[in-house]
Amino acid sequence: MTDQLTGGQALVAALEAHGTDTVFGIPGTHNLPVYAALADSPIRHILPRHEQGAGFAADGWARVTGRPGVCVTTTGPAVLNAATAAAQSYSDSVPVLLVSPGLPLGHPGRGNGYLHEVKDQRAALDAIVAYSHRVTGVEEIPLAVAHAFAAMTGGRPRPVHLEIPLDLLDATAPVEVAVPTPVAPVTAGRAQIAAATTALAAARRPVIIAGGGSSGAAHSLRRVAERLGAPVVTTANGKGTFPDGHPLAIGAGLHHTAVRELVAGSDVVLAVGTELAPADLWFGPLDIPGTLIRVDIDTQALTTNALPDIGLVADAAEALKALGTRLEAARTTGPADPGRAAAARRDFTAAARAExxxxxxxxxxxxxxxxxxxxxxxxxxxxxxxxxxxxxxxxxxxxxxxxxxxxxxxxxxxxxxxxxxxxxxxxxxxxxxxxxxxxxxxxxxxxxxxxxxxxxxxxxxxxxxxxxxxxxxxxxxxxxxxxxxxxxxxxxxxxxxxxxxxxxxxxxxxxxxxxxxxxxxxxxxxxxxxx
The missing domain is CATH 3.40.50.970 (Thiamin diphosphate (ThDP)-binding fold, Pyr/PP domains)
Structure with missing residues (x-):
């Protein structure tokens, strides 16, 4: 249905259509039309004391819910205050929509000293998020929101910045609010699933490394680990995906010597949703003499820091579900030695307590x-x-x-x-x-x-x-x-x-x-x- 809406109303209507129920932000001179629309919306507004705090709060909200958080700022210093939070969300693959006004459509390209003027605000944000998009018409706003949510939920979840020229926020136009774009899960090819199943089914000393990308796949991760009898270690962002206290749980922290020794002694390493990043490893890359199977929704991340022998470009939940089903039929040797996980856990716990x-x-x-x-x-x-x-x-x-x-x-x-x-x-x-x-x-x-x-x-x-x-x-x-x-x-x-x-x-x-x-x-x- 088409309605006559201001740019601020179009934005808020599009957020509502995408299930947004909470927004973190601070009002300012240039985003007041957004706040006028929020006043008539069921969306709850949280008022932090600094835009960086607003961005971090939206990030925390998104991490806990698994849904995109939303942060609204005004122009110039405000959105730049939120930039650190947006960069953190990008680094840790957290979906946050950062919305700000921009200078007017007809603003001189080389500037004229407008209030909150930044040389190129959109470019500044584009350098630290998945992408930054500047709309050029009121009618485009709902579509831009739909594209942002599709990007944040349809692949590797990372933040997006949406810039709306401030003169569009009070302008009116006939607007059709775009419905959420259906997002299909990313699934691995049959050949890759088959190759991974064959390697895992034959493994005698498997290990699983679970990163933040596996946080939505906890049930399937546990199923695969138990079928293999594979010890599980997690990155910082993967912590809790495999529950501490489980007999196969080693702990969180890839930097420990116990983890390095466990991986070096494994014939198959299944790394799920992790970059195997220096920020997790601390002391250099892992020695992986066995077969490395990597599962990641991001094609580029699949080959970052360690080249896999078998690579599955897939959503972790979909890939682990498929592997779990196939392993039940393919693996006939039974789980690996449970004593191996217990020994690794003792070494890990001793090192963690000493550190x-x-x-x-x-x-x-x-x-x-x-x-x-x-x-x-x-x-x-x-x-x-x-x-x-x-x-x-x-x-x-x-x-x-x-x-x-x-x-x-x-x-x-x-x-x-x-x-x-x-x-x-x-x-x-x-x-x-x-x-x-x-x-x-x-x-x-x-x-x-x-x-x-x-x-x-x-x-x-x-x-x-x-x-x-x-x-x-x-x-x-x-x-x-x-x-x-x-x-x-x-x-x-x-x-x-x-x-x-x-x-x-x-x-x-x-x-x-x-x-x-x-x-x-x-x-x-x-x-x-x-x-």
Whole structure:
């Protein structure tokens, strides 16, 4: 049906048609027509305190739901503030639609000093997302939204930027709202499935590496692993896809020596939805003398960092479902030796505990508080990548939100807000270092306004601890890394949150339990790395 709509109304109608129920954003002079339309829409609007926080919150929402998040900003500095969040979403393959106005259609090509003018805003965003598109008519807006959602849901999920010239937002035109584009799953060819089945059926020492691309394939992944008796290790973004506590679960963290030795001793390696990226491996590529089978929805990623012997360009759920069905008929030798997984898990656990020794009290308290259904949103902090990554149990996909590839600071708190908005009944905790929290500390006010029962744990090591250690390891002068701590608890209370300081792991567990049952966020300050 065709209706006479403004550009702002056309955008909001198109978002509604694609099932959007939550938008994160901040109003500004140039996007007011969008906000006028949102006021009459059933879409819930969440108001962060900074556009970077809006982008991170949309990212957290998308990771938890598996659906595209939406972030709305105004022009110029606002959309550039959100650029870091968009780049993080691109790095970790998270679908987020970033919408902003652009300069008017007739704006001089070389500029004239217009408010919020950027030399080439669309090009700036195009450099860090899947693509950036500038519409040229009100009638085009719904189609551009449909194309964006198709791109984000029909292949490798990555963010898209949509720029709408600001003069189109108040302009009217007859508009037909495009229905969502049907997206067919990407399936592997029969020959590739057959070759992978043959190799796996004959394997005596198989292993599975599950990345973030397998998060929608947990059931089929488990079926294949159990049929093969294959130990399963996960990347940071794959954490929880294969449940910790399962006899075949080794843990999350590809950098451990135990994982390298397990892979080197395997005759078949099945890598699903992972780039086998340096950001996960830390110390160089894996030695893979056996047959490498890679499953990835992205053709380019299939050959990134390691060339497969057998490559399946496919959605992980479709590929693993097909492999599971064929293996039940093809594999006659029974599962591999279960003792192999147990031995690898012992080695992995010992290494993880040694690496994260300073954080074991923290991870134990977090595990107790989160239980089996909880979600941790972690920042790029030592407490997360040395502590929680390999020592905190995860029992379901999309329960460990972490900025793996780009490694930005400030991610945890706003991502936790997005996660809690998406899953209000699930326990959600944010984990930060003292340095990283200050990048987005203003979002405590957002969480307080929303009355979210959200504990925010601050592991305070007096500054940028990782960089301090790297300087020392290089033999460089150690400087510019120490941060005098504010009174974090008082700062939180000034923004409408509870704020407490704890001195040991027992008090941390109590504070987490209290915070999860509170009427507002609770900042929990651990000075000096207490636990």
């Amino acid at each position: 994260g020794a300073d954080y074991l009290g923290l991870t134990a308290a977090l595990g107790q508080a989160l239980g089996r259904d909880g979600i941790l949103a972690g920042d790029s902090t030592m407490a997360c990548y040395y502590g929680a990554l390999s020592n905190l149990p995860a029992h379901h996909p999309r329960s460990f939100l972490y900025p793996t590839g780009l490694g930005t600071l400030g991610y945890g708190l706003p991502a936790a807000i997005g996660a809690k908005v998406a899953r209000p009944d699930a326990p959600v905790v944010a984990l930060h270092g003292d340095g990283g929290l200050m990048f987005t500390v203003q979002e405590l006010a957002t969480a307080a306004q929303l009355r979210l029962p959200l504990p925010v744990v601050v592991w305070d090591n007096g500054g940028y601890g990782e960089i301090r250690n790297e300087m020392a390891d290089r033999g460089d002068p150690v400087h510019a890394v120490d941060l005098p701590a504010p009174d974090f608890a008082a700062l939180a209370r000034s923004m409408g949150c509870h704020g407490v300081r704890v001195e040991d792991a027992a008090h941390l567990a109590t504070a987490l339990e209290t915070g999860l049952g509170s009427d507002r966020p609770t900042l929990i300050h651990l000075p000096g790395g207490t636990p």
